[in-house]
Amino acid sequence: MSDKPNANRRKFLRQASAAVAAIPVVSLVGMSNAKAEEQAEDGHAHSYVNNAADADHADYSDGEKCKNCAFWGGGDSEWGQCFHADFQGVQVNAEGWCDEYVSS
Ligand code: SF4
Structure with missing residues (x-):
């Protein structure tokens, strides 16, 4: 059996996690500035x-x-x-x- 599908899946999951983690930080910064005004x-x-x-x-x-x-x-x-x-x-x-x- 090949490890290639598992390696690709691990790489995809790492990239997806990083992308999802970055979104809320950007959104919260924008929201707090809007509310403050x-x-x-x-x-x-x-x-x-x-x-x-x-x-x-x-x-x-x-x-x-x-x-x-x-x-x-x-x-x-x-x-x-x-x-x-x-x-x-x-x-x-x-x-x-x-x-x-x-x-x-
Ligand atoms: S008096 Fe002013 S600071 Fe105190 S609860 Fe009312 S709005 Fe808020």
């Missing part, structure tokens, strides 16, 4: 507003802003990530607010 609009969820001064909600207290909320992940940026599940895929404003605010 989308900014939340007023009313996105939980009575969100881009400027806390516009909050018209019984739970709002002076001084509460996204940038001092426990869900804030934007550091010193004007727009940043909110780790609350209802704000995935958008950035919120550091000066914004929503009724899920948690003091950090």
Whole structure:
């Protein structure tokens, strides 16, 4: 019997594995950049507003802003990530607010 078919199959499987492994990395890099550019609009969820001064909600207290909320992940940026599940895929404003605010 010849080993040729097995060698060809091993070579094919190695090449296919390398190709499949490369695709998700490229896709994820592209997706993360696209998501980072989308900014939340007023009313996105939980009575969100881009400027806390516009909050018209019984739970709002002076001084509460996204940038001092426990869900804030934007550091010193004007727009940043909110780790609350209802704000995935958008950035919120550091000066914004929503009724899920948690003091950090
Ligand atoms: S959970 Fe916090 S950081 Fe996220 S939108 Fe509401 S107030 Fe802003």
